[in-house]
Amino acid sequence: KSDYFRGLNFLLNEQPDKAIDVFIQMLEVDSDTVETHLALGNLFRRRGEVDRAIRIHQNLIARPSLDQQQRSAALLELCQDYMRAGLFDRAESLLKELLEIGHHRVSALRHLLDIYQQEKEWEEAITIARRLESQSGQDMKPVIAQFHCELAEAALGHGDTAEVENLARKALSIDRRCVRASLILGRISKAAGQYKQAIRALRRVEEQDLEFLPEVLEDLRECHEALGAPQEMVSYLRQVDGRYRGTATLLMLADLLQQHEGEAAAMDYLAEVLRERPSLRGLDRFISLQFGSAEGGVREDLAVLQGLVQRLLETRPRYKCCHCGFEGQSLHWQCPSCKYWNTVKPIHGIEGEQPRRNPQ
Known part of the structure; x- marks a missing residue:
């Protein structure tokens, strides 16, 4: 002692x-x-x-x-x-x-x-x-599916699209709710010009996890445009918006209305929807549309207001881990903080989520 x-x-x-x-x-x-x-x-x-x-x-x-x-x-x-x-x-x-x-x-x-x-x-x-x-008896299937997706991403980097598709389909067979696998399949089909196949894969995401809908909207839009069927995209957005009730769908609908029916139709739509579902991103888009007809002092006031809104938005994270609260601007399938898989999702709320933009 x-x-x-x-x-x-x-x-x-x-x-x-x-x-x-x-x-x-x-x-x-x-x-x-x-x-x-x-x-x-x-x-x-x-x-x-x-x-x-x-x-x-x-x-x-x-x-x-x-x-x-x-x-x-x-x-x-x-x-x-x-x-x-x-x-x-x-x-x-x-x-x-x-x-x-x-x-x-x-x-x-x-x-x-x-x-x-x-x-x-x-x-x-x-x-x-x-x-x-x-x-242990612990269900590891969602995590195992993510490992297959990691292998698929590596194969994609080597240009082996056949192996990418094989691994992504394996991931879906292990976990039918694997959003990442559907995104991979949709994007390689789109890159190959197989737009109908891409649309089927991408639309599966809303059934797997509706919160990830913003991640597929831009790809879906590009696929419908490539097929010469933008109105089908409008119909899809109106149908899914009834369940999603977020900002991403209304922003894309406004874009399509502006493109095909003009700024007035887009402004009328946003004005109506924003009364029910206010969001900073929706307001930012509404102000942008107003610039087209604004003059003089009104235009200057709109510029000041939009500057304030954009300053608020640029500091706001787009994604958040529902396990540890980590926030960031990029989507991580494994949280960088707590290391959990499938816990980082797009943020919803007054700021409003937005459709993921593809690089030009």
Whole structure:
């Protein structure tokens, strides 16, 4: 006990290296203090002192007096030290050892899955996710579908459209609600000039998750225009707007009305709809339409008002994670903050979401 208190005294006096030496010496005498050392190493890791955590856990594992359960617990802690230090190859080796032993299977699989995601080793991630689903009972299908989409995006970068289509269809077979797979299929069909096929894939998004409708509207519009059927797009927008009730559909409807029926028709439509569904983006579009007929002081006043509206909008995020609250201007299928999949979605509200614009 005197050694134990001596170690604590070193800690209190901010001499952690000496404290570690004392605790390790105690371990040689009494293996009952293993839990204390595990907790101490965990504490150092949480404080960002990973080298010290590694030293404690490595010394634990080297002790022949540890039983199998204690050694496995130390292996798991050391694995987390290595992951924190970015030493993924060492962590992976320890996790595979734990799986062979048969201890801490679910935790080991979760950590392995984390490593393969960070390393973008999607094939390995798929294999581990399936094992995790089997071991834990957790539904991993939406995540596995995302891994297939990651492989599809990589294949797209190499110009292998056949493999892109194959992987995206696999993703849909695993998770029929995978919005990303439908977007991939729709866009490669559109790029190939298969506009009717693209429309079928893109319209599937509203059935999978209506909140992602803004992501497909511009592509749908371009497909209908390529087919010479803009009125079909207008009909579709009016039909889906009854369920969506957001800003993206009314903005695109206003664009189409302006294009095919003139500014007056677009202004009348926006004026009517904005009374019921006010939004800053809708107001911004309405002001732009007013410029066409405004003169003198009225035009100057509209310019000031629009400048204020646009300043408000330019600082507003377009997407938000419904799990951790992360906000950003770009759509991430895996949240950069909490690392959850399928949780980042377009923001709705008084600012109003807008159709995603394709690069020119």
